[in-house]
Amino acid sequence: MKNSEFPDPFDKARNEKGIGKMDDQNDPVVMVLRHKDVKECAHNYSTFISGAKPGRIVVPSEVHIRDTRQIPFEVDPPVHKEYRDLLEDWFRRPFQKEYHENLSKQIDRIVEDMLGRDAVEVVTEFALPLQSRALTLLINVPFEEAETWISWGTHVFRSDDNPLDKTKANVLYDYLNQQIENATENPGEDLYSVLLNSEFQGRKLTKEEINGIMILTFAGGRDTIINMVTNTIAYLAEHPESIERLRNEPKLIHKATEELVRFFSPLTHMGRVVSQDTTVCEHAIKHNSRISLCWASANRDASVFENPDQVMLDRKQNPHVAFGWSHHQCLGAHHSRKILKILIKSITEKIQSIQILDCEEKVEHLGEFDRKVGFEKINVKFRKRQNS
Numbered sequence: 001m002k003n004s005e006f007p008d009p010f011d012k013a014r015n016e017k018g019i020g021k022m023d024d025q026n027d028p029v030v031m032v033l034r035h036k037d038v039k040e041c042a043h044n045y046s047t048f049i050s051g052a053k054p055g056r057i058v059v060p061s062e063v064h065i066r067d068t069r070q071i072p073f074e075v076d077p078p079v080h081k082e083y084r085d086l087l088e089d090w091f092r093r094p095f096q097k098e099y100h101e102n103l104s105k106q107i108d109r110i111v112e113d114m115l116g117r118d119a120v121e122v123v124t125e126f127a128l129p130l131q132s133r134a135l136t137l138l139i140n141v142p143f144e145e146a147e148t149w150i151s152w153g154t155h156v157f158r159s160d161d162n163p164l165d166k167t168k169a170n171v172l173y174d175y176l177n178q179q180i181e182n183a184t185e186n187p188g189e190d191l192y193s194v195l196l197n198s199e200f201q202g203r204k205l206t207k208e209e210i211n212g213i214m215i216l217t218f219a220g221g222r223d224t225i226i227n228m229v230t231n232t233i234a235y236l237a238e239h240p241e242s243i244e245r246l247r248n249e250p251k252l253i254h255k256a257t258e259e260l261v262r263f264f265s266p267l268t269h270m271g272r273v274v275s276q277d278t279t280v281c282e283h284a285i286k287h288n289s290r291i292s293l294c295w296a297s298a299n300r301d302a303s304v305f306e307n308p309d310q311v312m313l314d315r316k317q318n319p320h321v322a323f324g325w326s327h328h329q330c331l332g333a334h335h336s337r338k339i340l341k342i343l344i345k346s347i348t349e350k351i352q353s354i355q356i357l358d359c360e361e362k363v364e365h366l367g368e369f370d371r372k373v374g375f376e377k378i379n380v381k382f383r384k385r386q387n388s
């Protein structure tokens, strides 16, 4: 198998049953696999709720490592919308010219830094710093702050030997408390200060709410962006013709970005808690049990996507759900898309080819399914484009 192949483990179950099953710390999950059902369940927020015990809609569940509700994604409508209204403008800043220019500078520089090196480990030496530095723009804090976040590794709640690491989570919580305190004393133009100043339902946001928003901002777009960037490098390494095509047809970068996000689906699924006895695909689901909306499976549904297992850079219809669907669509999606577009552009301009030296896959074990989601590590050599 090529390193840039990402097989679809859900194919058979999706076609035959529409659901899959997995256990997660004795709190089982029924995984919803078809595109249509995933969308319907995502839309039906009163039966499939997000506002459950904090951490329970995440798979693996985080109920044992955190009490803080992440906002807005662990809140249901109508209050969910009120929080989103508060945050939407801020998370649309990636559309601003200056943001685009700053992000381009960051990414061009990191790509240039890789040229001439014999080997680069993409996850820790490329994708992690790229994600952390880009996050300084999203939060609007000094560039140097990224160094601290890089030192935390690829996930804020997971370490190499522990998928739910409370000690590690506490590092983030302590850090955020400190930052919120600093912003209280010396307000600036960063997200902490903006939140401290915001009005919500006629009052100020509480510290707990601000924490909930910031934790999500840090955790939600971390391993997902890192996987997206790393997998894109693996894909381009094994498809030099795509580097050339994207260089010659830069207008394609928009469609290519959507297609790569569909194909990699960096977030496999997101859970919901069921508020009343119901059925999904004729399968009985009990009140207070869990389902998950399997974005990764929905994005390979052949009834929606022609040749779903192929990357078609110019795919015309691409109603993928990689950033979720309906009320809870990812707030960081504009930032993520910008990162990927700029990265692809920068690579086509500066790089001739990428050679994979060795790699180790990252596989998620989800009950009956094993899903390759990215790489534990991948060493590559970037070859400079001659006339760049």
Ligand code: EMZ
Residues within 6 Å of the ligand: 058, 062, 070, 073, 157, 215, 216, 219, 220, 221, 223, 267
């Ligand atoms: C949560 C989640 C959000 C969770 C959109 O996804 O991302 C996970 O990586 C975190 O562990 O806490 O933020």
